[in-house]
Amino acid sequence: MRLVRDKRGQFIIIAALLVAIMIVSASAVVFNAVTYYRHEMWEEYLTVIDGVKAGTSNVLELSLANYTQTLNGNILKMNLDYWRDDVKKAYSGFGAILSYSLASGSRSVYGMNLNYNLGLARTWNQRISFSAANATANLNITSVGLTGYKFVSTVFLKMNVTDVIWYDGQGQNPGPFVGVRVVMYAEGPTVLTNLQQSNFVLFQIGSPGVDQPFTLVRYYESTGHGGNPALNTFVYELRYTAQSDPRTVTATISVVDARGIKVTGQAALNTINY
Amino acid sequence: MLLMRFVYGESVCMGLVFDRRGQARVIEAIMAVLVIVFAVAFIDLFAVTPVSPKYESGELEKIGFNVLRDLDEERLLARFVNNSDGRGWMNLTSALAAALPTDVYFNLTVYEVSGKVVNNQPIGYGASRVFSSSNYVASVTYVVPGYSAYPVSQSVYKPRVLVLQLVRG
Numbered sequence: 001m002r003l004v005r006d007k008r009g010q011f012i013i014i015a016a017l018l019v020a021i022m023i024v025s026a027s028a029v030v031f032n033a034v035t036y037y038r039h040e041m042w043e044e045y046l047t048v049i050d051g052v053k054a055g056t057s058n059v060l061e062l063s064l065a066n067y068t069q070t071l072n073g074n075i076l077k078m079n080l081d082y083w084r085d086d087v088k089k090a091y092s093g094f095g096a097i098l099s100y101s102l103a104s105g106s107r108s109v110y111g112m113n114l115n116y117n118l119g120l121a122r123t124w125n126q127r128i129s130f131s132a133a134n135a136t137a138n139l140n141i142t143s144v145g146l147t148g149y150k151f152v153s154t155v156f157l158k159m160n161v162t163d164v165i166w167y168d169g170q171g172q173n174p175g176p177f178v179g180v181r182v183v184m185y186a187e188g189p190t191v192l193t194n195l196q197q198s199n200f201v202l203f204q205i206g207s208p209g210v211d212q213p214f215t216l217v218r219y220y221e222s223t224g225h226g227g228n229p230a231l232n233t234f235v236y237e238l239r240y241t242a243q244s245d246p247r248t249v250t251a252t253i254s255v256v257d258a259r260g261i262k263v264t265g266q267a268a269l270n271t272i273n274y
Numbered sequence: 275m276l277l278m279r280f281v282y283g284e285s286v287c288m289g290l291v292f293d294r295r296g297q298a299r300v301i302e303a304i305m306a307v308l309v310i311v312f313a314v315a316f317i318d319l320f321a322v323t324p325v326s327p328k329y330e331s332g333e334l335e336k337i338g339f340n341v342l343r344d345l346d347e348e349r350l351l352a353r354f355v356n357n358s359d360g361r362g363w364m365n366l367t368s369a370l371a372a373a374l375p376t377d378v379y380f381n382l383t384v385y386e387v388s389g390k391v392v393n394n395q396p397i398g399y400g401a402s403r404v405f406s407s408s409n410y411v412a413s414v415t416y417v418v419p420g421y422s423a424y425p426v427s428q429s430v431y432k433p434r435v436l437v438l439q440l441v442r443g
Contacts, residue, residue: 010298017305024309028316043332047339047414054343055417058352062420065429079431083419086387090417090435258349260422260429 045144048094052087053151056098056137059083060119060155064133065260067120076119076133077102095142103134109154110189122263125252129265130158157192157257158185161267162235165225166245167274176244178271179217179237180251192257193218193234202254202264203238209252214238226272245271334378334412334440341373342416342438352421355384355434360395367397370438377443379404385435392434404441412440 063076080100087098102119114121114132121132132155139149160183167175180203184192197216205212217237224230238253250268345351354366370380379400384392405411416436422429 010301013298013302014305017302017309021305021309021312024312024316043335047335050339050343051416054346055419058346059419059431062422062429062431065422069428079419082431082433086417086419086433089387090415090433 045094045141045146048091048096048141049139049149052091052096052098052139053153055087056083056100056135056151057153057155060133060135060153061259061261064120064131064155065262067133068122068131068262069260073118073120076135080135093143095140097140097142098137100135100137103136107134109134110156110185110187112158124264125266127265127267128158128160129263130156131261131263132156154187155261156185156187156189157261157263158189159253159255159263159265160185161251161253161265161269162231163225163228164249164251164269164271165237165274166271168245173274175274176242177239178242178246178249179239180249180253181221182236182238182253182265183231183233184236184255184257186257191234195236195255195257199255199257200236200238200253201256201262202252204252205240205249207250207268209250212240214240225274228272247271334410334442335414337374337378338380338412338414338438338440339416341370342414342436344373345369346416346418352418353423355392355418355436356421356432363393363395363397367399370397371399374440379441379443381405381439383437385437387433387435400441400443404443405439408441410441414438414440
């Protein structure tokens with residue numbers, strides 16, 4: 001059995017192989033071009049974006065803190081102008097350019113209607129009181145052609161004076177004292193649980209208010225009192241001594257949180273029995 | 275007979291018989307090997323393995339940024355860099371040393387936005403030659419816009435630029 005082989009056509013094979021190599025080479029170049037974004041050092045740019053976002057949020061926090069301490073309504077605009085210029089200088093190698101717009105007019109935030117002026121809003125001396133700041137920022141990183149990266153920064157502190165409890169001290173009951181209960185919220189809204197007695201910078205009873213010494217008790221409320229349903233949240237209770245049930249209590253409370261943001265709430269509430 | 279063998283593609287040299295047919299097959303095989311080698315090299319070109327400098331540098335940048343971000347969220351960073359006495363820098367050094375992995379050396383410089391160096395004492399861990407001799411030095415820039423120390427002082431805008439350099443030992 002002798003096989004008869006055709007010796008012709010080898011150069012066609014070689015040509016085909018060369019064409020295949022050329023195609024693979026061209027594919028490599030095209031692949032490299034279209035997947036450029038995967039191999040670029042994006043981590044560096046992501047840290048710039050995250051850094052600018054974190055810094056913008058910090059500027060809002062310290063501006064709101066300053067506003068609630070001094071009531072200077074122009075402070076957020078002033079600080080964001082500085083921040084815009086400083087971002088350009090600090091990240092000059094990346095070509096980072098930040099612009100911003102401040103919230104204005106009525107806006108719904110976390111289910112509440114807030115009336116902003118120059119990005120700042122506050123409603124104090126109410127049963128539900130708050131301090132808030134809001135700005136929308138736009139970031140471009142010209143070195144990589146990133147444009148229009150938009151993010152919203154919101155800073156928020158809310159106080160809800162929920163109720164007042166009368167502890168009569170009868171039988172097994174503790175007392176006699178009155179407990180004014182408060183729930184605090186930050187952005188999210190998330191319940192604030194890290195406040196200490198030193199954060200409650202003002203506690204007044206009556207109208208006009210008189211400073212009242214108090215003891216702060218913190219706990220998760222899940223039982224309810226006087227037939228009222230459980231709050232099922234973390235509460236701060238400001239307790240002060242009283243010889244009899246005051247029936248109605250007018251309380252004014254100011255809180256400054258860890259960021260330096262202040263809110264003042266006020267409520268006139270009927271007591272409920274422990 | 276020899277002539278016939280030569281004609282049919284064989285040659286005789288020192289008694290050995292060489293088949294002259296099939297050279298194209300050899301070339302084809304070489305080409306095939308080249309294609310395979312090229313394909314392997316092509317894949318390797320884009321592979322980012324854990325020992326690759328790209329991976330290492332990116333990883334250190336991530337670690338450095340996260341540590342600074344965590345310290346900032348805990349409200350420690352602004353307090354440390356705005357503490358005018360030496361304790362702020364010492365505390366910052368300790369905080370970074372505790373937060374970073376033990377095999378990572380660091381060197382932090384705090385600047386004003388104008389470029390003036392603020393820290394009057396070194397903030398770092400590891401000899402300076404570690405940074406000069408290393409091929410891969412990761413660098414992270416983080417800006418602290420200001421600080422709030424109420425009720426001691428009002429919240430103020432006072433930016434500080436932190437440049438953290440990291441090297442794995």
